Amino acid sequence: MTSTLYNYAHARTGDKGDLINISVIAYDAAHYEALVREVTPKRVAEHFAYRRPAAVRRYLLPRIGAMNFVLERVLDGGVNSSLNLDMHGKALSFHLLDLPVTLHKKETTQ
Amino acid sequence: MNTFTVGCGAGFSGDRVDAPGPVVRTLIRRGGPSALMFETLAERTLATAHLARRADPDSGYEPLLELAVGPVLADCLAHGITIVGNFGAANPHGAARALVGMARRAGLAAPRIAVVTGDDLSDAQGRAIVSECIAGGLDESRFVCATVYQGAFEIAQAIRAGAQIVVTGRVADPSLALGPALAHFGWDREDWDALAGATMAGHLLECGAQVTGGYFCDPGMKDVPGLDDVGFPLAEIASDGSCVITKADGSGGLVSVRTVKEQLLYEVHDPAAYLTPDVAADITQADVHELGPDRVRLSGVRGHPRPLTLKAMVFDEGGWLAEGEISYAGRNAEARARLAMDVMRKRCGADMALRFDLIGISSIHGDDANGMLGTVSAGERRDVRLRVAGRHEDEAVVDRLLRELTALWTGGPAGGGGVRVHKRRRLSNSACYIPRERVPARFDFFQEGTPA
Numbered sequence: 001m002t003s004t005l006y007n008y009a010h011a012r013t014g015d016k017g018d019l020i021n022i023s024v025i026a027y028d029a030a031h032y033e034a035l036v037r038e039v040t041p042k043r044v045a046e047h048f049a050y051r052r053p054a055a056v057r058r059y060l061l062p063r064i065g066a067m068n069f070v071l072e073r074v075l076d077g078g079v080n081s082s083l084n085l086d087m088h089g090k091a092l093s094f095h096l097l098d099l100p101v102t103l104h105k106k107e108t109t110q
Numbered sequence: 111m112n113t114f115t116v117g118c119g120a121g122f123s124g125d126r127v128d129a130p131g132p133v134v135r136t137l138i139r140r141g142g143p144s145a146l147m148f149e150t151l152a153e154r155t156l157a158t159a160h161l162a163r164r165a166d167p168d169s170g171y172e173p174l175l176e177l178a179v180g181p182v183l184a185d186c187l188a189h190g191i192t193i194v195g196n197f198g199a200a201n202p203h204g205a206a207r208a209l210v211g212m213a214r215r216a217g218l219a220a221p222r223i224a225v226v227t228g229d230d231l232s233d234a235q236g237r238a239i240v241s242e243c244i245a246g247g248l249d250e251s252r253f254v255c256a257t258v259y260q261g262a263f264e265i266a267q268a269i270r271a272g273a274q275i276v277v278t279g280r281v282a283d284p285s286l287a288l289g290p291a292l293a294h295f296g297w298d299r300e301d302w303d304a305l306a307g308a309t310m311a312g313h314l315l316e317c318g319a320q321v322t323g324g325y326f327c328d329p330g331m332k333d334v335p336g337l338d339d340v341g342f343p344l345a346e347i348a349s350d351g352s353c354v355i356t357k358a359d360g361s362g363g364l365v366s367v368r369t370v371k372e373q374l375l376y377e378v379h380d381p382a383a384y385l386t387p388d389v390a391a392d393i394t395q396a397d398v399h400e401l402g403p404d405r406v407r408l409s410g411v412r413g414h415p416r417p418l419t420l421k422a423m424v425f426d427e428g429g430w431l432a433e434g435e436i437s438y439a440g441r442n443a444e445a446r447a448r449l450a451m452d453v454m455r456k457r458c459g460a461d462m463a464l465r466f467d468l469i470g471i472s473s474i475h476g477d478d479a480n481g482m483l484g485t486v487s488a489g490e491r492r493d494v495r496l497r498v499a500g501r502h503e504d505e506a507v508v509d510r511l512l513r514e515l516t517a518l519w520t521g522g523p524a525g526g527g528g529v530r531v532h533k534r535r536r537l538s539n540s541a542c543y544i545p546r547e548r549v550p551a552r553f554d555f556f557q558e559g560t561p562a
Contacts, residue, residue, distance in 0.1 A: 010332055010368060012325065014377030017153075017541065023375035025368065050485075051477045059381050063410075064371050064398050070379050076478040079154055080428065080537045083465035083499040086474035090325075095475050 002102045008035060011093035018078040019070065020089045022096050026065040031107065036060065036067065038101040044069055047099050048092075069096070114294040115144040116287045116311065117344045117358075120178055120195075121318025123150040127177040129318065129342040132358035134182040136344060138189050139359065145269075145290035146186055148178065148195030149283050149316045156280055157425035157537045159199035160232065160255035170201035171208065180212050187213070187221055192269055192293075194286050198277040200255065202227065205277045206556035221275050224268035228551030229280035231256040231422060239549065240422060244542040249426055254537060258422040258544055260551040261387030262309075263299070265289025268553040276553070280423075282386040287312030291347045306391035306413030307351020313384070313391075314355055314373050314408065318342050321355060321373040322363035336362020352409040354401060365404040374398065374408070383414070387546070390414040419543035428538035432508035433499040434515030434531040435469070438523065440492055444471070446523035447494040453522055454498050458511050462500045469495035495528070501536055508533050 005011075008031050009024045024039060026032045045056040054073040061068065075089050076082040086092075117137050119130035130146065137144045150172045163170025172178070175197050186193050198205040206223045213221050231240050232255045240256045241248040248256075260278070262285035268276050270293050278286075291308040299305075314321045321343045323334035334340070341361025346354040357365050374393060378384050384391040392412040399407050438446040451466050458464060465480060467473040470493055476482030498515055502508050512531040519529055 006331075010326075010328070010372065012372040012376055014375075016377055016379075017539075019379070021375065021377065021379055023372060023378075025371050025375075027368075050481050059379075059394075061375075061381055061394060061396075063395060064374075066371055066375060068375050068378060068381055074477070078539070080425075080539050083431070083433075083478045083501065084474060084476075085433075085467065085497065085499075091474050 001105065001108065002100055004097065005035070005039060005099045005101050006097040008101065008103070009097070011097055013090050013093040015075060015079065015088045018073050018075045020074055020092060022069045022071070022093050024067045024069065024096065029065045031103065032062065032065045034103045034107045035101065038103070039067065039099060041069070043099065044096065047096065048074060112349050113142065113346045114291050115140065115142060115344055115346050116290060116315060117144065117146045118149070118315040118318050118342050119146050119182070120148040120150050121316060121320060122152055123155045123172055124174065125150070125178070125318055127174055130178060130182045132361050133342045133344060134185050134191065136359045137191055138185060143190070143294055145192040145194055146182065147286040147315060148193070148197050149286055151196045151199060151280060153423060153539065154537065156199055156257055157254050157539070159201070160425070163200045168204055171199045171205035172197035175205055175208055176212055179209065183212055184216055184218055187218060187274055192273070192290050193275040194265055194290055196278045196281055196286060198225065198279045200230070200279065202277045202279050203556065209275060209277070210556070210558065222273050223275045223277060223556040224271070224273035224553045225556050226260065226264045226268065226276060226278040226281065226551055226553045228549060229257045229260045229278070231258055231549065239544060240424060240542065243422070243544045244424060244540065248424065252426040254425040254427055256422055256424045258420045258549050259387055260420070261285045262288035262292055263388070264551045264553045266292035269293035273555070282388070283316035284309045284312030284386055285388055287315055287345065288388055295349055300415070302389055302413030302415065303411070304351035304413070305389040307353065307411040308347050309386055309389055309391050310374065310393060310396070310408060310411045311345040311347050311353035314370060315343050315345050317373065317376065319363065320376065321369055322357045322365055323369055324363070326369050326372055332368065334364045338362065351411065352407065354405055354407045356405050365406050367398050367400050367406055370398050370406045370408065385417050387416065387420055389416050418546060420546045420549060422542050422544050423539055424542065425537045425539045428536035429501055429503040430505050430508040430533055431499070431501045431536045432511050432531070432533040433497060434512050434529065435495055435497045436515065436518050436522070436526045437495040437528040438526055440525065442490070443494050444489055444491040446525065447496045448488060449523045450496050450518050450526060453518065454514060457514050458500070461507050461511065462502045465499045467497040469497055473497065
């Protein structure tokens with residue numbers, strides 16, 4: 001079934017300069033593999049295309065059921081340059097959580 | 111078991127000043143060796159402190175120092191709880207002098223205060239080093255400050271030499287916890303796993319409430335009890351560097367596997383190489399386990415040799431940033447807000463690049479080009495606030511932007527209310543990396559009469 005990432009994971013944004021990381025942490029370890037399949041760096045780059053990231057990298061932390069995404073040059077120069085009310089990009093985790101994901105029935109009933 | 115507990119009293123400049131009290135009472139109640147850390151220096155905060163010190167040589171340290179430390183100073187000194195803080199900011203000796211004054215006014219014996227220096231590269235000698243290491247060199251005409259991130263070792267040395275309070279400027283945030291832990295356990299300088307473990311303990315503490323339910327709570331999905339009274343965290347660090355995260359007794363908030371995982375990855379890039387001046391920490395094999403209510407253990411952090419360079423940040427003056435807002439509500443509010451946006455674009459758009467937001471429709475998720483706003487078709491929303499922001503070298507140009515926004519009261523669409531305008535100096539920053547042997551840190555015991 002297709003749903004959004006929000007239903008399967010929680011997330012947090014951190015910033016350094018013109019770069020952010022967004023952690024994506026599975027609520028249920030049983031969903032982790034499906035989330036790794038669904039939430040690829042390519043899909044995240046497309047989801048954030050409107051901010052023109054220079055690069056999107058993904059790091060996997062299977063022991064804690066987490067992924068860490070690093071998005072480069074998405075803060076209009078960073079905290080000191082951006083005209084955004086949210087110059088840190090703190091709210092961007094909730095943009096990522098809007099990503100549609102499709103989990104198979106057996107994956108969601110595990 | 112031999113553990114050393116570090117409590118957190120602040121996670122940023124301006125953090126809640128009623129937070130340290132319950133943390134210190136918890137440390138006293140539980141007994142055992144401990145320290146209280148204050149982390150008050152975001153990237154930008156230090157540049158602001160340098161500007162403050164330029165205006166007043168006695169200022170430039172954490173403005174809330176007395177409000178945050180004053181209420182717990184006597185208890186910490188009486189119970190052997192070492193206070194470690196980067197609240198020295200741009201003027202660590204000024205902060206030390208203020209702490210001496212606070213102790214005197216409270217009728218306490220003068221505390222032994224150590225000041226760690228070596229972070230500030232703003233003088234001629236420091237600028238010369240920075241200009242060799244930074245791409246494009248330094249722009250002396252716009253220069254505000256340059257500081258390098260120092261580490262935990264001088265903090266540990268100072269404590270071993272008898273410091274009851276250690277005042278620093280720029281040090282890596284987790285070093286504020288690693289320093290006192292290192293002083294207690296006496297780890298070898300190359301015991302990478304232990305250094306990395308205690309570094310990640312410091313990383314979990316460094317943002318205060320962010321590991322106890324703050325920046326986390328999402329009603330219905332991630333509930334947190336008593337968020338209005340969220341307790342600040344403590345880390346019980348073991349001799350192998352692993353730790354148990356907990357929080358102040360009797361407080362609200364939550365320490366769970368979820369809160370700890372979120373903060374563990376906060377501001378982390380490559381989880382195999384979280385770099386500080388002290389160690390390269392690797393959390394890819396780390397485990398996070400709940401031991402009981404509000405008790406979560408972090409173990410399995412590995413360490414690798416520390417970087418050969420230290421990160422420095424250079425801040426330059428960057429002109430002015432201005433922003434203004436006006437609201438529209440009721441029938442046809444969205445159309446009126448969109449018309450106000452169009453008026454501002456036509457009157458000021460030629461002066462500078464402007465950012466427009468319609469708060470209530472699309473505001474913070476878009477970038478400064480804000481194509482996201484264009485993807486939302488015009489509707490009939492009944493409560494919309496227009497925000498305009500711009501930056502310019504020339505203060506007069508941003509002043510005009512703010513006058514134009516204010517003039518929407520009388521010359522804009524119907525029923526516009528709630529105008530607020532604001533401007534501030536902009537700072538631009540860049541990072542560079544300096545061979546660590548070029549910028550050694552040191553500590554000295556503060557003595558009255560020491561020139562700032």
